[in-house]
Amino acid sequence: MLKAPSSLGVVFFPAYDWAISPTHPERQERLLYTQDQLREEGLFDFEGIREYKPDVAKTGDVDLAHFTFPDVEQVVTSSHLISAGGAMRAARLVMEREAKRAFALVRPPGHHAMKVVHGTRGFCTINIEAVMVEYLRERYGVRRIAIVDTDCHHGDGTQDIYWNDPDVMFISIHQDGRTIYPGSGFPYELGGPTAIGSTCNIPLLPGTGDQGILHMLDNVVLPVLERFKPEIIINSAGQDNHFSDPITNMAFSAQGYAELTRRLGAHIAVLEGGYSIQGALPYVNLGICLAMADMDTSQVSEPTYDPEMIKQEQRVTDYTLSLADQLRNYFMDPPPMPKHGRVEGEWFVREKEIHYDTDGIFERQTEKVFMCGQCPGTVVIESRADSGPLCLAVQIPLHACPACVEKGHEVFETGQRSKNYRRAMLVDRPGKDVKRVLI
Amino acid sequence: MLLGIDVGGTHTDAVLVGTDGLKAWAKAKTNHTDLMASIRDVLGQIVPQAGHEPITRLNLSTTLSTNAIVEGLTEPVGVFVAAGPGVNPNAYAVGQHFRTISGATDHRGRITSPLDEISALEHAAHCKTAGVSVYACVGKFSPRNPDFEETLRGVVHPQADFVSCGHEFSGQLGFGRRIHTAVFNASVWRVFNRFADAVQRSAIGFGLNAQVNILKADGGTMPLSMSRTFPVESILSGPAASVMGIIAVCDIDQDSVILDIGGTTTDIALFADGAPLIEPEGAVISGRPTLVRALKSRSIGIGGDSAITFVAGHVRVGPRRLGPAMAEGGNHPTLTDALNVLGSAELGDVSASRRGLNELAAQHGSDGRTMAQDAALAAVTSIRAAVIELTRAVNDRPVYTIYELLEGKRLVPKTVYVMGGPAKAMAGLLSEVFPEDVLVPGNYAVANAIGAALSRPTLSAELFADTQRGRMLIPGLDVEESVPRSYDLDAAQEDAARYLRQYLEHLRIEDPEGMMETIEAQSFNMVEDDAMVGRTIRVKCQIKPGVLPGYRKAVSRQC
Ligand SMILES: [Zn+2]
């Protein structure tokens, strides 16, 4: 029988009883053919590869990653808690050495869910990678974590959550935001003032193929990771860069994804997007599983694969080569301050407008980070969704210095007294305390 | 009356069961070079005891196919595999005559690249030259479209004594398992059919007018005629007979554990609400996973003959075997010797057991009785650990809906049933480590044959429909039909049950409704460009394993 050189745990949860709407791209059918393919290939019969069911995330797990308004119960359904729990299970498998690597093949996805959550955007309600990352830090004390987002869409939610966090490196490779949802993910988005350089965005031209992404991986992503020296690498494994994906314009193949997975060598992969549910997902998911287990992927290909048809144009290749050189230099030596935002005393302030396309909610935010110098700094967010009440969110980060801990509590209390807010939430990570207040 | 025969590793047991209870039983040493001799032996003992009452059924469990495979006494098989993209098919290569033929079918049964018939013909010619006359033809996703397998069968049919096609075994997915199943089936076909001929001749010789059935690994039976085409289904029927025996003699209606303690191993099986659990994927034979339906069981290397050893300051039992118990002339103490020393058993020369344990104990600064206690404790502790592990694995099995994940039933055994040679001697020790009730059923020594006698037919059918393509298939029953675009889950469930019933009637199996159940029914909308274009429907039906209720009443009071 086949044996996996590297053990792999696959947390498979297709949520066959959940969908946003019957014909939504993110529907029950999405992982059906992947399951058919994995079963038919006998993946779980191979020595060293096992299937696991997900854990179920609790409200407290979500609170470590998000400020949810009005509260977790009213915004989040069991499907989201299970999907995040699937990512947590994958982390647990790796941390407890039950498997060398783990792949959470779950839905719904999460990378468009930002720090503050009022509803669903880009098919995402809670950020399943972020819930997992906080679980890794809280339960296992992992300090330096890298998330490499290979979904075709910019992982704006994950970026937002770790914008001010120098311990979590976020790298996103995606189709250029000028041509696709959510319209962000430009190289100058480098993180907040206390974490500048720990966010790296690599926009690619529509039509970029295997050659282009692998070039970016080798020449930008891997060097940046090499310098950051993460304890754990997580792959936000979105599969909508595929040439057959109906909602994107890229030209990656199953072979490209398998090779990317092999070279990246992530400890944990979490499924994100990917909506070519018949033509791509079965093959791409199989390729990723085999690559994570260090097995032969040479015969994995789509029935419609034709290297000539999806060949990357020369102008794309030229662009990719020159962009890679520029980005590597830029990320290795980033400017000292963010391009957008302003300094107000000891605080760095940025205004944000967030559109929840799935739920039709519009949110305005003011985010302030305390430019501490000793620690990542307490973060304070004022948020108003549509004409709803103004909400206050205060995050005292892990490893906060005593001054920032005090600062956080002070802002939270002043906020409550000010009568400016209807709801307030405080997450004090060093004090392991979460407070929600209805004023 | 029903006659049950269980050809076991050591003994061949037979029982005669009437509606008023166990009428007779017989035992003979199993003759491994001539299984028929053992069968004739017990038939000779038992048939005369039937008197004037007719024997209507003979159910037989046999180790023949298992042994032939494990001992490599099978014939070479010409293997044709249409793999298409995915895992490298060479990983499944078996024997000298394995060939991958290019061509691909996708998960919906659509042919995405044509079969290379020229290369199939070449391989057929090679096999003919090599003197191969049994074949296995297997395609990836053949349960979704058996065309390639049928084409390959057509290529070798003129030169073949027998051809196994993968889709005939199951509608369940599992390409590697399908290859192994079809190849094993072809490889034991001839030897099994010779055996079937001999069984039929013997039955006639003894004046039996009974319907002859063969036991399967899932605890059910199949008619002898069917076993001739699917001999691989007879593997692992011995352990299944034991489990069915427990169902027959005990009134199991809740979550339970069955322990069958033998000479070298203890087999563990689990029951949920009184029904034995089936291995969802299929049995593993000789290290190769197959699609053969089997009861869920786990075997650990602890039995009466397990050697007692001393490792890093701890007494260990098994999994090694260093010959028979000292009580039976061996020269290394075993678990049986420890049970003798503790007074739980009185097997053979008890003083030899005592001597052996005292000597081993003296080498480690202990005494025989303490060592016997430690050994017995180590054995029951290991068995309990294995039970916990198996139960945990069952409760941890993946589920795919939010409903199942949040509401799923958990298996919580209430009773542990113990059978096999050392059962009586171990029961007391087991109840010390198991919080559940520990029971040793009466007649446990021949419960396996009772199980064989009372087992009913089992069968499963997996239906797959694709309304966009207008097709419905039940591969195991060789059904392939056109369906309208309006075909839905209800219609599919009805079809699966109807075809399963028809097949059972065709096999002249009575009471087909008996234990029929739908174990899976799913329908998914297929959407293309924001519009629903059809449904993909999957239904799985089965006749679940069980024993004949009329006869069961007669024997179950013995528990
Ligand atoms: Zn995406």
Ligand SMILES: [Zn+2]
């Ligand atoms: Zn600070």
